[in-house]
Amino acid sequence: MPEEIDKYTEEEGDSAILEVNHLDDEEFLTHCQEQLQDAKDFLENHLAPHRSDAIDVYHQKEYGDEEQGRSQYVDSTLRDTVNSILPSLLKIFTSSERVLEFMPRQPEDEPFALQATDYVRHCLNESNFYNVLHDAMKDALVVGSGFVKYFYEYAQDVEGYSYTGLDDDTLAALMQDNQIEISSIDSRPIASGSDMSPEEMPMIHDIEVKRRSNKGKFRLECIPPEEILFNRRSTGFGDPSTDLIAHRKVVTVSDLVSLGFEKEDFIDYAGDNYDLDNQQESYARRPQLHGKEGVAYQEASKKLIWTELWIKCDYDLDDFTEIRRVCIVGPNFDKILMNEPVNDFPFVHFTPYREPHDVQGAGLFDILRDVQKTKTQVMRGMLDSLSLSIFPRMSFIDGQCSVSDLMNVETGALIRMRSPDAVKPLTVPFVGAAAEGILNYFSEVTENRTGISKASLGLDPSSLMSSSPIAVSGTLSAAQLKIEYIARNFAETALKPLYQGILKLIVQHQDRETMIRLRNEWIPMNPAAWDTGYDVMINVALGGGDENLRMQALQIIAAKQEEIIKLVGPDNPLVNVQQYSNTLRKMTELSGFKNSEEFFKDPSKEPPRQPEPEQPSPEEMQMQMMQMQVELAKGQLELDQMRLQLDEEKAQTDAALKSVEIETDAQLKLQELGAKYNQSIDTTQLRGMIETNRELIRQQGLLEAAKINKRGD
Numbered sequence: 001m002p003e004e005i006d007k008y009t010e011e012e013g014d015s016a017i018l019e020v021n022h023l024d025d026e027e028f029l030t031h032c033q034e035q036l037q038d039a040k041d042f043l044e045n046h047l048a049p050h051r052s053d054a055i056d057v058y059h060q061k062e063y064g065d066e067e068q069g070r071s072q073y074v075d076s077t078l079r080d081t082v083n084s085i086l087p088s089l090l091k092i093f094t095s096s097e098r099v100l101e102f103m104p105r106q107p108e109d110e111p112f113a114l115q116a117t118d119y120v121r122h123c124l125n126e127s128n129f130y131n132v133l134h135d136a137m138k139d140a141l142v143v144g145s146g147f148v149k150y151f152y153e154y155a156q157d158v159e160g161y162s163y164t165g166l167d168d169d170t171l172a173a174l175m176q177d178n179q180i181e182i183s184s185i186d187s188r189p190i191a192s193g194s195d196m197s198p199e200e201m202p203m204i205h206d207i208e209v210k211r212r213s214n215k216g217k218f219r220l221e222c223i224p225p226e227e228i229l230f231n232r233r234s235t236g237f238g239d240p241s242t243d244l245i246a247h248r249k250v251v252t253v254s255d256l257v258s259l260g261f262e263k264e265d266f267i268d269y270a271g272d273n274y275d276l277d278n279q280q281e282s283y284a285r286r287p288q289l290h291g292k293e294g295v296a297y298q299e300a301s302k303k304l305i306w307t308e309l310w311i312k313c314d315y316d317l318d319d320f321t322e323i324r325r326v327c328i329v330g331p332n333f334d335k336i337l338m339n340e341p342v343n344d345f346p347f348v349h350f351t352p353y354r355e356p357h358d359v360q361g362a363g364l365f366d367i368l369r370d371v372q373k374t375k376t377q378v379m380r381g382m383l384d385s386l387s388l389s390i391f392p393r394m395s396f397i398d399g400q401c402s403v404s405d406l407m408n409v410e411t412g413a414l415i416r417m418r419s420p421d422a423v424k425p426l427t428v429p430f431v432g433a434a435a436e437g438i439l440n441y442f443s444e445v446t447e448n449r450t451g452i453s454k455a456s457l458g459l460d461p462s463s464l465m466s467s468s469p470i471a472v473s474g475t476l477s478a479a480q481l482k483i484e485y486i487a488r489n490f491a492e493t494a495l496k497p498l499y500q501g502i503l504k505l506i507v508q509h510q511d512r513e514t515m516i517r518l519r520n521e522w523i524p525m526n527p528a529a530w531d532t533g534y535d536v537m538i539n540v541a542l543g544g545g546d547e548n549l550r551m552q553a554l555q556i557i558a559a560k561q562e563e564i565i566k567l568v569g570p571d572n573p574l575v576n577v578q579q580y581s582n583t584l585r586k587m588t589e590l591s592g593f594k595n596s597e598e599f600f601k602d603p604s605k606e607p608p609r610q611p612e613p614e615q616p617s618p619e620e621m622q623m624q625m626m627q628m629q630v631e632l633a634k635g636q637l638e639l640d641q642m643r644l645q646l647d648e649e650k651a652q653t654d655a656a657l658k659s660v661e662i663e664t665d666a667q668l669k670l671q672e673l674g675a676k677y678n679q680s681i682d683t684t685q686l687r688g689m690i691e692t693n694r695e696l697i698r699q700q701g702l703l704e705a706a707k708i709n710k711r712g713d
Helices: 025-058 078-092 105-128 129-143 168-175 253-258 280-287 362-391 401-408 432-451 461-465 469-509 546-567 576-589 620-678 684-712
Strands: 008-010 015-017 100-103 145-165 180-189 203-223 228-230 244-252 304-312 322-329 335-341 347-350 351-354 358-361 394-396 422-424 514-518 521-525 535-538
Touching: 008 362, 015 335, 025 129, 025 228, 025 244, 025 280, 025 304, 025 335, 078 129, 078 362, 078 432, 078 469, 100 422, 105 203, 129 145, 129 347, 129 362, 129 469, 129 620, 145 168, 145 469, 168 180, 168 203, 180 253, 180 576, 203 469, 228 422, 244 253, 253 304, 280 335, 322 362, 335 422, 347 461, 347 469, 347 620, 362 461, 546 576
Parallel strands: none
Antiparallel strands: 008 015, 100 535, 145 203, 145 347, 180 203, 228 244, 244 304, 304 322, 322 335, 351 358, 394 422, 514 521
16 A cells, blocks of 8 residues: 555654655555566567577577488578678768757757767766777678667776885875775885884885776667567657556676765675576577576676666656656566656667567568578588589498498598499589579578668679669669668667757756867867757768769769859858859769868857948948048148147248247357457447347238238238
């Protein structure tokens, strides 16, 4: 029964805490166990047998109908086809930086969407994205399903180091680090035979330390299909019909302790036997695990079954289901260690050929298993016929030859006979050549179903050279179309929700600015300003044709763009510089270079240029010219007035200087006469004459100024 808690509880005086109704712990555990057992039954009785058969066929294991002394040949059609398609798929998703990108919902979100695209791609590369993508795609091609789990993990990492020959100061500096724990220390004096006391003698130290760090990091894992459980009515991981997804795996006690769990809560479920390794699919994938490993003598190395369950349920009894993450230990889902609400299922599902209304799509095994089985039987018959024609059976007369000599198949061995005709070979003609047509037919069936042929792979030059360019292009395009169909399914059903889920994790767990290196530049990223609802655009072309044809088309487009820009200019209504840059960068990516910005800049990232002023009309230009002429005339008039004023001031200054010069000369002459005749001279009359001359000079200056003013008027 659910716990009936719907009231306020009094704690510490007046403080009140509202406790919400929720399922009882035992009832919730029982509900989880029932759902998990049903999902486990669905996996083991319906999905695992089919997948294990696919794995056996991929690894060319014997079918079980082989006969002693007959050919044991097993065809490799499935393996060859998978290994032919996989490189093309990986090239599609790893050769370009912008296979998927976030699209802004508002104009102001455009720079943030671009940053989010770059940062998610950076996180994927830091999480070994290529290996995860390779393994998930290969699982999907073989068994029809590949699973990837993405999550943000806070775990404690412990690293051990050893240092030798440390002095006292260095040892003291290490001991001040809170993240370092000294495991052992061996100290000894630097020199022996000294008169110093042991307390005063300098020491050197050899130490072993452990550095503990507890920081979060984004992680990406490709999950083996046998470790994934989901409800049998699910039609897709992104569909509302999915009620639960669980990940079961074998972990050690140390793994759970590093995640923060107390060892006493789960140590009773640790041991050495794991039924997960005995599953049919797991055994088909790795038969070497079907056996008991060595006993773990330390508790930290013991292993146990760890189940992370994401389940939809009405845990808080409000008539609305929510997703909860439940961590359970034990082979029978025995004990819950954690129960917390979450927003989404952190899994994506790769499938190459989708089946409507079914989560389990089809793989290449479903398409090619009858072909491989038939070609195996035909090839066995051909090889048996060839063997009989080369090494025919022998008939002999009993008692007339040595049977032991007949049993010796060594080349050139002797056969002892009592009569010449005692031994005769039963000649059987080789009839295997008649079956070559059947093999060719089934090879064509394989090509029609998958699009993979020698011609499409460029391995049959004779067929390509004997065909017209149109026929060659059609052959290559048909094969490329089927591969791109698989790529589009992967992008829509797996990579698109993967990008959206990673963006949510980044925004949720990274609330501060960080610096990352992109295209040889350190760029600040602040996920807190991003919107988790950005749309994801897929740039995987569907039906784009051969790469050479796309390159030729881009070259034609670039030539037309250049011609238009040259004739009309960059601000024409047809092509701008941004579109021309897009063409050049697309050509660079198609040539195999990931970072096209090493060759061509993106004009959208450049700072905006100042707008050029608009050109005035002819009437406006004429008015401006007239205004400029008026202003010029005014300036000339002011200049003339300033010149006249300067001339007037100069005339007055010259007159004053001349008057001073006359007076000075008169004073000097008077002093000379006085000194010569040794008598004083009456200067009254002389001063009157000087004043008269000064007045004449002043009048002359005024007259000159009047003349200047008259010229100015």
